[in-house]
Amino acid sequence: MKARVIQTDQAPAAIGPYSQGIAIASWLFVSGQLGMNPETGELTGPDCASQARQALENMQQIVQAGGCSLKDVTSVDVFLTDMTNFTEFNAIYAEYFADHRPARAVVEVRALPKGAAVEIKCIAYRG
Numbered sequence: 001m002k003a004r005v006i007q008t009d010q011a012p013a014a015i016g017p018y019s020q021g022i023a024i025a026s027w028l029f030v031s032g033q034l035g036m037n038p039e040t041g042e043l044t045g046p047d048c049a050s051q052a053r054q055a056l057e058n059m060q061q062i063v064q065a066g067g068c069s070l071k072d073v074t075s076v077d078v079f080l081t082d083m084t085n086f087t088e089f090n091a092i093y094a095e096y097f098a099d100h101r102p103a104r105a106v107v108e109v110r111a112l113p114k115g116a117a118v119e120i121k122c123i124a125y126r127g
Helices: 048-065 083-096
Strands: 004-006 021-024 027-034 073-080 103-108 118-125
Touching: 021 048, 027 048, 048 083, 048 118, 073 083, 083 103
Parallel strands: 073 103
Antiparallel strands: 004 021, 021 027, 027 118, 073 118
């Protein structure tokens, strides 16, 4: 089995020495996505809501570039810098995962790259 790098210009370029995603066998691993505009590389706004929506859009674009859809996502990890944004984040997340409920963890972290409020990564199964 050979790993294949997943890359799309529909999501921000990696800001470090990593790939947007890696596909191996039937699995797709998507690196953590910030709420960055793919065209400018800047955060979409200072608030968690705008960043969360953009981070989910970025993640979705990489999932699709890897030959999957959000319905193929099996696990999601979410990192928030302020857990008081949990309810607001859940409402936005539910727009993307309405009737499909992957396993998920949400943890509060002290800081994220670029001063972001949220980062999201996932694993999808290309069955």
